[in-house]
Amino acid sequence: MGMPVKSMKDLFLVTLRDIYYAEKQIYKSLPKMARNATSPELKQAFEKHREETDKQIDRIESVFEQFGASPRALRCEAIDGMLAEAKEIMDETVDEDVCDAGLIASGQTVEHYEIARYGTLIAWAELLGKKESSALLRETLEEEKRTDRLLSELAMGQINEKAAA
Amino acid sequence: MGMPVKSMKDLFLVTLRDIYYAEKQIYKSLPKMARNATSPELKQAFEKHREETDKQIDRIESVFEQFGASPRALRCEAIDGMLAEAKEIMDETVDEDVCDAGLIASGQTVEHYEIARYGTLIAWAELLGKKESSALLRETLEEEKRTDRLLSELAMGQINEKAAA
Numbered sequence: 001m002g003m004p005v006k007s008m009k010d011l012f013l014v015t016l017r018d019i020y021y022a023e024k025q026i027y028k029s030l031p032k033m034a035r036n037a038t039s040p041e042l043k044q045a046f047e048k049h050r051e052e053t054d055k056q057i058d059r060i061e062s063v064f065e066q067f068g069a070s071p072r073a074l075r076c077e078a079i080d081g082m083l084a085e086a087k088e089i090m091d092e093t094v095d096e097d098v099c100d101a102g103l104i105a106s107g108q109t110v111e112h113y114e115i116a117r118y119g120t121l122i123a124w125a126e127l128l129g130k131k132e133s134s135a136l137l138r139e140t141l142e143e144e145k146r147t148d149r150l151l152s153e154l155a156m157g158q159i160n161e162k163a164a165a
Numbered sequence: 166m167g168m169p170v171k172s173m174k175d176l177f178l179v180t181l182r183d184i185y186y187a188e189k190q191i192y193k194s195l196p197k198m199a200r201n202a203t204s205p206e207l208k209q210a211f212e213k214h215r216e217e218t219d220k221q222i223d224r225i226e227s228v229f230e231q232f233g234a235s236p237r238a239l240r241c242e243a244i245d246g247m248l249a250e251a252k253e254i255m256d257e258t259v260d261e262d263v264c265d266a267g268l269i270a271s272g273q274t275v276e277h278y279e280i281a282r283y284g285t286l287i288a289w290a291e292l293l294g295k296k297e298s299s300a301l302l303r304e305t306l307e308e309e310k311r312t313d314r315l316l317s318e319l320a321m322g323q324i325n326e327k328a329a330a
Contacts, residue, residue: 003257004257004258004259005254005257005258005259005260005263005267006259006260006263007260007263008263008266008325008328008329010263011254011258011263011266011267011270011328015270018250076246076250077242077245077246077249077250078243078244078246078247078250078274078278079243079246080242080246081241081242081243081244081245081246082243084242085183085241085242085243089170092168092169092170093169093170093176094169094170094171095170095171095172098170098171098172098173098175098176101173101176101289102170102176104285105176105180105281105282105285108281108284108285109243109278109281109282111281112277112278112280112281113243113274113277113278115277116270116273116274116276116277117270117274119273119317120269120270120273120320123320123321123325124266124325127325127326127328127329128329152284155285155288156288160173160288160289160292161292163173163176163292164173164292164293
């Protein structure tokens with residue numbers, strides 16, 4: 001983590017750097033995922049989530065500021081692994097509809113990682129008396145949960161059935 | 166993924182191999198997490214989850230069998246990243262209570278990864294007409310959700326406050 005963690009504030013900042021890195025990598029990966037999606041609804045979901053991600057990055061930068069720290073990204077191997085897996089699915093899945101199902105699955109691992117991270121950060125921000133930060137992070141958490149639900153709906157709606165046909 | 170993915174069954178098996186690898190790594194990592202936890206409740210939660218993980222591995226092996234495939238693990242970089250991060254927290258966090266808070270946070274990223282994976286596998290097993298498999302995977306999903314909730318309760322109950330004191 002590049003520094004000894006001595007306090008909850010340190011742990012909060014290390015975790016914020018982790019999700020800052022993650023969001024930036026997600027932002028970079030979403031265009032390829034949108035391009036490789038066959039279902040127009042899935043394509044649109046990835047495009048919309050990219051716009052949200054852009055705002056989520058801004059919110060993280062505001063939280064850094066509220067903590068009197070400069071925005072700094074800390075490499076998160078977990079998200080790198082999830083995005084590498086999404087890339088493998090795009091590269092190795094022959095059938096378009098099966099690829100869509102796989103992209104949704106990868107997208108949902110990413111959303112769940114973020115849901116866990118933001119849930120933690122919100123609890124810690126409150127504990128540290130940073131109400132403004134926790135409110136900002138909560139906006140993002142709600143977006144991540146909505147995206148996860150939307151991906152489930154797309155899968156159950158049509159994509160999985162097409163993929164299994 | 167080591168093979169071209171041509172069908173939903175292929176995609177299901179690749180994803181099953183991913184979570185099979187993940188569960189085995191989690192099983193190996195939990196003793197160190199339990200040893201490093203200071204709160205007796207957290208220690209116990211990790212120990213209990215290790216026993217559950219052992220049964221979850223057996224269930225995955227049964228699902229492989231139901232699909233006529235041999236159990237095979239496929240390296241999952243996402244889980245390796247999450248477990249490496251848990252290790253870093255144990256190595257670099259000076260304060261015991263802050264370490265507990267960090268271990269809970271890492272544990273919750275792992276649980277959320279599993280929740281996403283099992284949710285997907287259940288939907289795909291049903292789609293592929295494998296009711297028995299989906300029922301087995303659902304048992305595991307419920308355990309992962311319970312573990313995630315328990316970790317939240319431990320954090321909110323006492324651990325976070327101690328860590329921030």
